[in-house]
Amino acid sequence: MDYSQFLVMRGEISLLVVFLLIFLIDTFGGQKSLKGLSVAACVLFGLHTIWNIIPAESASAFGGMYQISPIASLVKTVLNIGTLIVLLQSISWVDTPDVKLRRGEFYELLLVTLFGMYLMVSSGHFLLFFIGLETASLPMAALIAINKKDTESYEAGAKYLFTAVFSSALFLLGLSFLYGVSGTLYFDDIAVNIATNHTPLLIATIAFVLAGMGFKLSLVPFHLWTADVYQGAPTQVTSYLSVISKGSAAFALMLILYKVFSLDPVVWQGIMWALIVLTITLGNLFAIRQKNLKRFLAFSSISQAGYIMLGIIAGSAQGMTALVYYVLVYIFSNLAAFGVISSIEHHSGKVGMDDYNGLYKTNPKLSVVMMLAMFSLAGIPPFAGFFSKFFIFASAIHSGFYILVLIALLNTIISLYYYLLVVKAMFINNENEGCAIASFRSDNGSRVSLIVCVAGILLLGIASCVYGYFTDLSLLGI
Amino acid sequence: MEIPMIAYLVVSTIMFFAGVYGFITRKNMLAMLISLELMLNAADINFVVFNRYLYPEAFEGFFFTLFAIGIAAAETALAIAIIINIFRHIRNVEVRNLDKMKY
Numbered sequence: 001m002d003y004s005q006f007l008v009m010r011g012e013i014s015l016l017v018v019f020l021l022i023f024l025i026d027t028f029g030g031q032k033s034l035k036g037l038s039v040a041a042c043v044l045f046g047l048h049t050i051w052n053i054i055p056a057e058s059a060s061a062f063g064g065m066y067q068i069s070p071i072a073s074l075v076k077t078v079l080n081i082g083t084l085i086v087l088l089q090s091i092s093w094v095d096t097p098d099v100k101l102r103r104g105e106f107y108e109l110l111l112v113t114l115f116g117m118y119l120m121v122s123s124g125h126f127l128l129f130f131i132g133l134e135t136a137s138l139p140m141a142a143l144i145a146i147n148k149k150d151t152e153s154y155e156a157g158a159k160y161l162f163t164a165v166f167s168s169a170l171f172l173l174g175l176s177f178l179y180g181v182s183g184t185l186y187f188d189d190i191a192v193n194i195a196t197n198h199t200p201l202l203i204a205t206i207a208f209v210l211a212g213m214g215f216k217l218s219l220v221p222f223h224l225w226t227a228d229v230y231q232g233a234p235t236q237v238t239s240y241l242s243v244i245s246k247g248s249a250a251f252a253l254m255l256i257l258y259k260v261f262s263l264d265p266v267v268w269q270g271i272m273w274a275l276i277v278l279t280i281t282l283g284n285l286f287a288i289r290q291k292n293l294k295r296f297l298a299f300s301s302i303s304q305a306g307y308i309m310l311g312i313i314a315g316s317a318q319g320m321t322a323l324v325y326y327v328l329v330y331i332f333s334n335l336a337a338f339g340v341i342s343s344i345e346h347h348s349g350k351v352g353m354d355d356y357n358g359l360y361k362t363n364p365k366l367s368v369v370m371m372l373a374m375f376s377l378a379g380i381p382p383f384a385g386f387f388s389k390f391f392i393f394a395s396a397i398h399s400g401f402y403i404l405v406l407i408a409l410l411n412t413i414i415s416l417y418y419y420l421l422v423v424k425a426m427f428i429n430n431e432n433e434g435c436a437i438a439s440f441r442s443d444n445g446s447r448v449s450l451i452v453c454v455a456g457i458l459l460l461g462i463a464s465c466v467y468g469y470f471t472d473l474s475l476l477g478i
Numbered sequence: 479m480e481i482p483m484i485a486y487l488v489v490s491t492i493m494f495f496a497g498v499y500g501f502i503t504r505k506n507m508l509a510m511l512i513s514l515e516l517m518l519n520a521a522d523i524n525f526v527v528f529n530r531y532l533y534p535e536a537f538e539g540f541f542f543t544l545f546a547i548g549i550a551a552a553e554t555a556l557a558i559a560i561i562i563n564i565f566r567h568i569r570n571v572e573v574r575n576l577d578k579m580k581y
Contacts, residue, residue: 127542134549138556145560151567155576157560162510165553166501169517172546173494176524183533185542228579 005061008068011052011076012118018044019111026104034103038091041107042445045087049080055473060124064186067124070473075121075251075324082244082331083114085452089339090236091445092346098147099234106146109139110240117248121255126175126185129252133171136248137164137216140241144233156232163215163225171212177205178260187259195263206261206268210275213256216249217305220278227286230298235345238294239338242301247327250305254312254323258478265315272313277407279306284414293341293351296418297334300377303415304330307389310396310408319395320474322388325467329376329388332456336373339450340366343442350437353422358431362439367426369450376457378419379412387461486527494520507561507571511554518550 006013022041025033055073060066087110094103116135123129141164145157179185181201182193194202211222218226230238261268283303290296308330311323344366345351360367376385389412396405442450460466493516500513522543529539561571568575 127545130542131545131549134552138549138552141556141560145563148563149567151578154560154563154567155578158507158557158564158576161553161557161560162501162507162514165514165557166517169494169497169514169521172518172521173524175542176521176528179525179539179542180528180532184536185538231579 008056008059008061009066010056011073012115014048014051015111015115015118018048019108019115022104022107022111026108035095037103037107038087038094038445042084042087042091045080045084045111049077049084052080053077058476064188065125065128066122067187068122069478070476071320071324071470071478072122072251072255074470074473075248075327076118078324078328078331079114079117079121079244079248081328082247082335083110083240085331085335085339085449086110086236086240086244088445088449088452089239089335089342092443093234093236093342096346098149102146106143109143109146112139113137113143113240114244117244117252120252121248123255124187126178126187129256130168130172130175133216133252134168136245137168140164140237140245143237144229144241146237147234150232152232153234156229159225159232160229167212167215167222170208170215174205174208174212177201177208181205187256190260191262194261198264203267207271209256210253210268210271213249213253214275217246217253217309218302219275219305219309220282220302221275223279223283223302226302227290227295227298230301231292231294235294235338235342235351238297239335239342242297242338243327243331243334246301246305246308247331250308250312250323250327254320255478257312258315258320262315269313269315272309273401273404276306276309276313276404279303279309280408280411284411284418287415288418291353293353293356293422296353296422297337297341300415300419301334303411304334304377306411307392307408310392310401310404313401313404314395314399316395316399317471317474318398319392320478321467321470322391322395324474325470326388326392328466329384329456329460332453332460333373333376333385336369336450336453336457337377339446339453340370340373343446344437347440347442348437353425354432355435355437356422356425357429358436359426361431362437366442366450369454370426371423372454372457374419374422378416380416382458382461384457384460387467391467483527483531486523490520490523490527493517493523505572505574507557507564507573510573511557511561514557515550515554518546518553522546 021044025037055070056068058069094106113136116132119128119132141157141161144160145154147153182190214222257268280303283299287296287299308326311319376383379385379389393405497513497516501510504510525539525543565571
């Protein structure tokens with residue numbers, strides 16, 4: 001066996017090294033070194049991000065089981081940036097008494113899920129893809145239930161685990177039919193074998209695979225776990241789940257649809273059309289009536305997943321570029337919102353929307369960050385969210401989905417209403433008598449992460465070189 | 479006499495949808511877990527049968543099944559750990575008691 005093949009897996013190997021170092025510090029370090037674990041994790045992960053920032057060349061290893069392309073490598077960098085922001089935001093949280101004993105586990109499980117997502121993004125065989133999918137979702141259930149004594153945390157963990165296993169069983173059944181139809185599990189060979197072999201079983205396969213991935217992405221008929229899990233999980237885990245897990249699943253779904261089912265896009269485009277309309281509309285309508293901010297962001301992220309799917313349905317290199325760009329902008333906007341929520345929860349324990357009344361008078365900086373995040377999520381022009389929505393609509397229009405884009409545009413207006421409700425609560429409503437959120441100074445990790453997020457929201461849209469760079473990479477092929 | 483392939487597929491399909499039915503109707507978390515196992519194992523049977531009858535020249539389906547069994551075991555272990563934690567708090571494993579968060 002040629003061991004130099006492992007060099008192709010540069011990103012995976014450096015992530016594994018970071019994981020092992022943190023594991024060693026956690027296991028053998030004394031009480032003193034445990035205190036520095038959170039900073040060490042941030043530094044090590046930052047080095048890993050920088051080490052992998054140059055996209056890899058297209059290559060494959062292990063007989064085509066592992067395939068890397070520049071755009072997949074770029075997606076890994078985007079996921080790295082998001083994870084780094086989450087790690088910065090969780091520095092003060094891991095020192096709270098509930099989590100203190102298990103902070104090592106928090107970092108280890110987080111990195112293992114990221115490793116699974118890496119495998120999903122750059123797999124060329126369904127076995128590696130399935131292992132990656134499970135590696136990404138099983139430790140996530142343990143992460144959600146990490147607050148052992150908190151009722152909501154373990155309830156959310158149980159709900160997530162049962163729906164995740166149910167969805168992977170559906171996915172597995174779809175794969176078994178695909179194997180029966182095509183006789184192989186390599187992405188490239190399947191595409192060749194099913195080109196001349198259109199059976200009803202193939203359509204059933206596509207339906208099962210879409211259902212299985214739809215659970216991970218929380219598309220609408222499969223979204224029922226989302227709100228409960230987002231509310232019950234610790235806020236840091238929720239933010240990780242809402243951006244990193246969703247972004248990687250979106251790219252992985254695109255990988256399957258483009259590589260395996262690329263020859264008959266009409267079949268899956270019909271299903272996706274209905275899923276997108278349902279996802280965007282129902283996500284928006286349910287978001288309006290939420291009073292808990294974490295539940296509110298859960299429904300907002302459901303409708304954002306619908307927008308992300310617009311890039312997939314386009315079925316072109318332009319759609320691929322728009323999807324990755326959307327995920328990057330979504331990471332910055334959503335993590336800014338979650339950063340504000342988690343530092344307010346850390347200092348006052350409040351997550352209701354009514355608790356935010358008059359926040360501007362006590363904590364003006366946090367209010368402005370939250371406002372920028374909401375504007376970017378809604379897609380108001382000078383901010384990055386507008387440009388990401390614009391590019392993703394343009395790619396869908398380019399492939400001829402006029403009515404779909406019209407529905408999505410109308411939904412953008414609905415979403416503006418509920419995003420502005422938060423801004424109204426902070427800036428216009430009068431503060432509550434006697435129980436307003438007191439003025440506080442958030443910890444340094446959160447401040448750094450919020451500054452990074454705000455810089456991303458303000459600059460990403462204006463710096464057009466970013467989108468141009470993404471286009472260059474995606475034209476090189478998936 | 480060789481058993482036809484369709485017989486195996488009928489068994490695996492019945493197993494799968496019995497699992498779906500059980501997952502939806504059962505109120506006990508352990509019973510739900512067993513239903514999930516039924517679903518996963520039905521898919522494994524499919525893999526093995528397709529490999530044995532349609533593509534006997536390679537062992538791709540068999541290997542996939544081995545990995546899938548390993549992953550199913552990991553899932554069960556994690557689910558049992560969470561269920562035990564729930565049992566310690568509310569002294570039973572009925573899903574109707576996990577209703578703190580709702581629409």
